[in-house]
Amino acid sequence: MNLGLSILSLARFQFAMTTVFHFFFVPLSIGLALVVAIMETVYVVKKDIMYKHMAQFWGRIFLLSFAVGVVTGIIQEFQFGMNWSDYSRFMGDIFGAPLAIEALVAFFMESTFIGLWMFGWDRFNAKLHCAFIWLTSIGTMISAMWILAANSFMQNPVGFMINTKTGRAQMTSFAAVVKNEQLWYELPHVLFGAFVTGSFVVAGMAAFALLKKKNVTFFRKSIKVSLIVGLVASIGVIGMGDLQTRYIIKEQPMKFAATEGLYKDSGSPASWAVIEGMDTKNHKANWSIEIPYVLDILSYHKLSGNVKGQNTLNKELHAKYDKKFGKDMNYYVPTKTLFWSFRVMTVAGGLFALIAIIGLYFNRAKSTLIERQRWFLWVLGICTFLPFAANTAGWLITELGRYPWVVYGLLTIADAVSPNVSVASLLISNIVYFCLFSGLGIVMIVLSRRALHQGPDDLLQASDDAPYDPYGKEAFSHE
Secondary structure: OOOOOOHHHHHHHHHHHHHHHHHHHHHHHHHHHHHHHHHHHHHHHHOOHHHHHHHHHHHHHHHHHHHHHHHHHHHHHHHHHHHOHHHHHHHHHHHHHHHHHHHHHHHHHHHHHHHHHHHOOOOOOHHHHHHHHHHHHHHHHHHHHHHHHHHHHHHOOOOEEEEOOOOEEEEOOHHHHHOOHHHHHHHHHHHHHHHHHHHHHHHHHHHHHHHOOOOHHHHHHHHHHHHHHHHHHHHHHHHHHHHHHHHHHHHOHHHHHHHOOOOOOOOOOOOEEEEEEEEOOOOEEEEEEEEOOHHHHHHHOOOOOOOOOHHHHHHHHHHHHHHHHOOOOOOOOOHHHHHHHHHHHHHHHHHHHHHHHHHHHHOOOOOOHHHHOHHHHHHHHHOOOHHHHHHHHHHHHHHHOOOOEEEOOOEEHHHHOOOOOOHHHHHHHHHHHHHHHHHHHHHHHHHHHHHHHHOOHHHHHOOOOOOOOOOOOOOOOOO
């Protein structure tokens, strides 16, 4: 029986599965580290013990996300060597430096200071202890920078040469890799997205607790801090997303054309398709609902311009690469996936900003509005999960938008897969990884739910100088 399975399709599925699941927890841990750091800073400045308890309580969720993120990251790196050995050979010299720095500097920085922060509440003064969580937070951001430096090379290769004897890419300028324009558009967008994730997970979980009218003051203050962070981060996501989109128009026009569902050149003035029915087989749009001039405004910040469609770009790419690679390739990207992913991501960004503004209005000082607006608490609770959908949509645009390349213009996806893996081994490893990820996800959800159900009672009832263990039996009790 032919199930339509191939080595390439299974390897691609495994890469997508491991990366998507890992990317659930990376933005979460980066965002939670910042939120917790801000809470502890407020405690140090205002001497309000409530903020110390907030940092300790939400720190439990941060520690869970950090632990799961480390495990999933190891699995992701492992499958590079297992399924993508030709890619690893080609890119080893380029990836070696940024990934080594990430592991030896950023990750060890995170690990060291997270340990001091976890178990140092009773051993260091408040200011020094607060510095530990800030250094942990900065470490998570530096770690993201080096990972994205490697990813940015795949999107926009710079600072390299091809060794004609080995056929491998060799780094000629580390500075060029670090200064890659793609990196400095991508990194702020990812970091702001991470801050949105962490802040709305805190706000959403706090909203669920307020629905039960438990520890009202504690969770109201948690919502206030997290929504302030969420509002600033949402504005940052929108602004950096706009800058990154304008960069993509220039450097990866096929990706941009797909996010807008353009097969033909837009002409000028150009309308923006809100929704569109497309025939991907024949590379054309059947129908669409459009808003005049908006595509010009989004693309060029003016009322005129022309965006090349995928059909035009496909011809240009054939002329540029077919002779070089000696084969007739398909340069059309997965248009439907990119089109809808872009809309999920952009709508989510605007929605986060709106919800943050409404939430801060309802939660203003000396007001009990937020406790009485149960509908809004449910909306805010649902927003616990929305950042993960937005992050996944953004990842799909970034990675699928450069099809058929794994390293843009240098190495195709088909040429990167390991030559010696089999369908059977890939199928088995996919099943094993899926079960492992599902198990880790269930553990994370169960323990987070238990921590929320338990609430901060153990912290609020303890004396100020009582020893604190973030993994104490009270933290995740189901009683």
